[in-house]
Amino acid sequence: MATLAGRERVEDVTDEQLEGVIKRIVDDAVESATASPGIGAYDWWKILFALYPNSKLTHNKRSKDRAVLSREANQLFLPDDAEGPGRACTFCGQRCTTLWSKMTLPLFDSNRSLNTLPPGTAGWPVCRGCRVALWALPYGAWVTAGSATVLMCDNPQVERYFTSQNVRCAARIRQTGFKGLPTEAGLERSATGYGASEDGGRRGGGCRPGDLPRAGAAGSSAEGATSAGQGPGEGLTAQVGEVAGPSPWWSRL
Numbered sequence: 001m002a003t004l005a006g007r008e009r010v011e012d013v014t015d016e017q018l019e020g021v022i023k024r025i026v027d028d029a030v031e032s033a034t035a036s037p038g039i040g041a042y043d044w045w046k047i048l049f050a051l052y053p054n055s056k057l058t059h060n061k062r063s064k065d066r067a068v069l070s071r072e073a074n075q076l077f078l079p080d081d082a083e084g085p086g087r088a089c090t091f092c093g094q095r096c097t098t099l100w101s102k103m104t105l106p107l108f109d110s111n112r113s114l115n116t117l118p119p120g121t122a123g124w125p126v127c128r129g130c131r132v133a134l135w136a137l138p139y140g141a142w143v144t145a146g147s148a149t150v151l152m153c154d155n156p157q158v159e160r161y162f163t164s165q166n167v168r169c170a171a172r173i174r175q176t177g178f179k180g181l182p183t184e185a186g187l188e189r190s191a192t193g194y195g196a197s198e199d200g201g202r203r204g205g206g207c208r209p210g211d212l213p214r215a216g217a218a219g220s221s222a223e224g225a226t227s228a229g230q231g232p233g234e235g236l237t238a239q240v241g242e243v244a245g246p247s248p249w250w251s252r253l
Contacts, residue, residue: 001013001018001021001129001132001133001136002160003139003140003160003163003164003167004020004021004024004136004139004167005017005018005020005021008160009156010129010133018129018132021132021136022074022077022132025073025077025132025135025136026070026073026074026077028041028044028174029048029057029058029069029073029135030057030066030069030070030073031044031174032044032045032048032174033045033048033057033058033062033064033069034064034066034069038177039177040172040173040174040175040176040177040180041174042177043145043173043174043177043178044170044173044174045058046145047138047143047144047145047148047173048138050107050145050146050147050148051106051107051137051138051148052104052105052106052107052135053107054102054103054104054107055103055104056069056072056103057069057072057073076104076131076135077128077131077132077135078098078128079128080095080096080097080098080127080128081097084097085097087099087125088125089125089126089127089130090124090125090126090130091126091127091130091133092127092129092130094127094129094130095127096125096126096127096128097125098125098126098127098128098131099121099122099123099124099125099126100123100124100125100126100131101117101122101123101124104131104134105124105126105134106134106137106148137150138170139166139167139170140162140163140166140167141166142166142169143166143169143170143173144178145178169181
């Protein structure tokens with residue numbers, strides 16, 4: 001989210017920039033939901049379907065009407081009702097009035113598991129900021145057609161680097177599909193390339209700024225886009241893992 005807004009920290013994102021992030025997520029979701037197989041946007045739908053398989057935007061029986069899809073997408077990110085019954089957001093504790101269920105939350109764990117709700121509840125309370133962050137997840141993660149791999153590190157600059165690399169790769173996927181990614185692109189390079197030199201030293205991600213046309217380099221990410229996992233970071237305390245359940249990074253927004 002912060003990366004798309006052009007900010008280093010989520011706390012610095014203005015209301016106007018947040019609206020811009022929402023518009024980008026909505027536009028990309030609608031474009032991918034109506035795309036034909038064989039073009040880049042269709043591969044982005046595959047990613048969204050893997051993460052949000054029960055959503056009206058990704059389901060196999062989804063509408064193909066762009067106006068209907070746009071309306072459905074914007075409904076996800078409406079401001080909380082200031083006068084409604086308030087609850088603490090599941091991920092950050094902020095007061096909110098919106099309840100989300102498996103239709104809108106990312107698929108926790110694997111596709112062999114179902115998102116379940118606490119007994120007697122209608123959904124998980126999720127504030128607007130966390131709702132946007134949850135749908136910004138695929139932009140800042142290393143994604144395939146069936147998984148999203150994320151990173152948590154003690155150094156926020158490393159997290160931002162990892163996120164920005166994946167934002168660029170996400171932009172390329174939306175433009176040209178998975179086949180458009182550079183052959184050297186990979187999770188390990190994206191996760192360990194921080195601090196590489198510009199003159200032939202170690203480089204990360206494979207999706208560098210020069211790899212993308214300027215007009216298509218947009219994407220979004222929750223700052224850090226992190227989740228618990230296991231994996232090495234070169235000279236750093238870092239964790240890499242696939243998304244599996246409500247993750248610590250959501251509570252940081």
